[in-house]
Amino acid sequence: MKYLITGGAGFIGSHLTESLLADGNSVTVIDDFSTGSPENLAAVKNHPALTVIEEDILSGPGLAKAVSASDCVIHLAAAVGVELVVHDPVRTLVTNVHGSERVLTYAADGGKRCILASTSEVYGKSTKPKFKETDDLCIGPSTNSRWSYACSKLLDEFFLMALYRDRKLPGTVVRFFNTVGPRQTGRYGMVLPRFAAAALENRALPVYGTGEQTRCFCHVRDVVRALRLLIGQEKSYGHVYNIGTSRRISIRALAELVIERAHSRSGIEIIPYEKAYEPGFEDMLNRAPDCSAIKELCGWEPEIELEQIIDDVIAFRRSQGAKEKK
Numbered sequence: 001m002k003y004l005i006t007g008g009a010g011f012i013g014s015h016l017t018e019s020l021l022a023d024g025n026s027v028t029v030i031d032d033f034s035t036g037s038p039e040n041l042a043a044v045k046n047h048p049a050l051t052v053i054e055e056d057i058l059s060g061p062g063l064a065k066a067v068s069a070s071d072c073v074i075h076l077a078a079a080v081g082v083e084l085v086v087h088d089p090v091r092t093l094v095t096n097v098h099g100s101e102r103v104l105t106y107a108a109d110g111g112k113r114c115i116l117a118s119t120s121e122v123y124g125k126s127t128k129p130k131f132k133e134t135d136d137l138c139i140g141p142s143t144n145s146r147w148s149y150a151c152s153k154l155l156d157e158f159f160l161m162a163l164y165r166d167r168k169l170p171g172t173v174v175r176f177f178n179t180v181g182p183r184q185t186g187r188y189g190m191v192l193p194r195f196a197a198a199a200l201e202n203r204a205l206p207v208y209g210t211g212e213q214t215r216c217f218c219h220v221r222d223v224v225r226a227l228r229l230l231i232g233q234e235k236s237y238g239h240v241y242n243i244g245t246s247r248r249i250s251i252r253a254l255a256e257l258v259i260e261r262a263h264s265r266s267g268i269e270i271i272p273y274e275k276a277y278e279p280g281f282e283d284m285l286n287r288a289p290d291c292s293a294i295k296e297l298c299g300w301e302p303e304i305e306l307e308q309i310i311d312d313v314i315a316f317r318r319s320q321g322a323k324e325k326k
Contacts, residue, residue, distance in 0.1 A: 003027045004070035006057055006103055007077030009036035011184045012117070012176075015220045016074065016227060021047050028066050031077065032056040040183050057099040067106035072113040072231055075103045078153070080119075086277045089145040096152035101159060107171070108163045114171040115230060116160050120244065120287055121150040122175065132290040133175070133240040140282050147282075157240065164238040172236040174227065177244025177289045180309055181220035182316035192217065192310070195255055196317040199264035206269050208276040211252030214286045218244045219304035219312070229298040236297060242289035245302045261310045 003020050007013045008029030013036065017027050026049040029041065033054060044050055053062045057077050067073055079088070079095040100116070107114040123131045124139040124147070137154065140147040163169035186194035198205045226243045230236050249257070255268050273281040294300050 001025050001071045002069060004030065004066050004073045006030050006063075006073070006075045006099075007036060009033060009038060009040050009052070010076060011036075011040070011181075012179055012220055012223060013074075013076045014040035014183060015181070016076075016224050017041060017050070018044055019224050019228065021049055025049065027051070028053065028070065030055060030057060030060065030063060030066060032060075035080065035185075035187075057102060058095065063102060064106050067103070067112060068110050070112060072115070073103065073107045074115045074117075074227065075100065075107075076117045077103075078117065079149070086145055086281070089148040092148050093152050096149070097155055100156040104156075104160055104163055104169070104171070108167045108169040111168070111170070113231065114160070114169060115227060116156060116171060116173050118153045118157050118173050118175045118240070119150070120175055120177040120242070120289065122154045122157070123284075123287070124150055125282065125284060127285070129286065130246070130288045130290040131242065133242055133293055144280055144282055145278070161238065170234070170237045172230055172233075172238075173240040174230065175240060175242050175289070176218075176223065177242060177287065178215050178217045179220055179223045179243075180217045180313060182312055184220070184313070191215075191251065191254070192258070192313050193317065195258040196262065196310070196313045199258050199262035199266050200314065200317055200321060202265045204267045204269040205255040205258065206271050206276070207251055207255050208271050209251070209273050209283055211255070211268070211270060212250050212285070213283055214248040214250050214288070215254070216245045216248055216288045217254075217306055217309055218302050219309045222302040222304055226294060226300045229300050230294070233298055239293075241294040241297070242291050243294065243300075244289040244291060245306075246288060246291070247306060248286065248288050249306065257306070258310055258314070261307065262314050 009031035028051040030053045079092040126138045160171045180192045195205045
């Protein structure tokens with residue numbers, strides 16, 4: 001098959017690209033390298049079935065042709081990360097809304113199979129112990145920029161569903177719950193790579209808020225496997241699927257576990273949200289997925305435990321540090 005991956009030089013996109021190429025598919029990657037990196041594709045950069053197009057999905061001239069030439073479009077390109085969202089909300093909205101409009105419209109024009117990456121952020125301030133795809137959503141006020149990302153991705157979901165109903169777009173939405181693993185950067189607020197970097201340098205691990213908020217972390221390899229299982233599922237058209245793990249851990253406990261796994265001498269520094277981000281910043285106390293829908297559809301469930309995830313992130317960060325010293 002011929003695949004187009006927007007944001008294919010990013011964290012998830014690069015792993016997906018490698019997996020698809022390894023199975024004999026051809027892959028075209030579109031990425032402007034604003035958050036992704038050519039280095040993420042270093043292992044396959046000379047692969048004869050890989051084409052990389054460096055352009056912005058908002059205005060690049062190659063997008064329409066790339067969609068037309070593909071059998072399946074996996075739309076991962078987005079402005080992500082809490083720090084980027086809070087400090088550059090205009091970029092978040094424009095990239096996520098108008099970029100997705102272009103990708104999804106071209107996909108609908110050609111009747112292309114399409115998977116849209118969304119986020120657990122759309123569940124907003126819901127206090128349910130586990131989030132199900134059919135749940136009502138509880139987004140915060142527009143005066144708080146923290147919610148702009150959730151709203152932008154939710155609008156993307158509505159747009160895909162409208163194209164599915166009106167133009168029979170064979171589209172599926174996936175909501176990622178804290179995908180982590182090698183190549184993820186802590187530059188935009190992702191917690192695990194930040195913790196790993198600090199632990200390896202024996203610096204205090206910065207825990208925002210009280211540290212009692214809980215999250216679930218899913219290895220990127222498990223996420224890639226879920227995406228690949230969904231691609232051929234016609235029953236998934238017009239539906240939303242959570243992708244994540246059910247094991248919850250508080251951010252403070254995560255920091256302690258990273259310190260332990262890294263054999264670090266680091267301590268923990270509690271930083272108030274208003275100092276880390278902005279006054280009035282709001283966060284969810286708990287965020288865990290109900291993944292019964294995707295399990296029922298195609299048998300997927302995560303296989304990699306949190307300890308192994310942390311070990312993989314630490315090993316990657318350690319290898320990056322060794323490269324930087326050369």
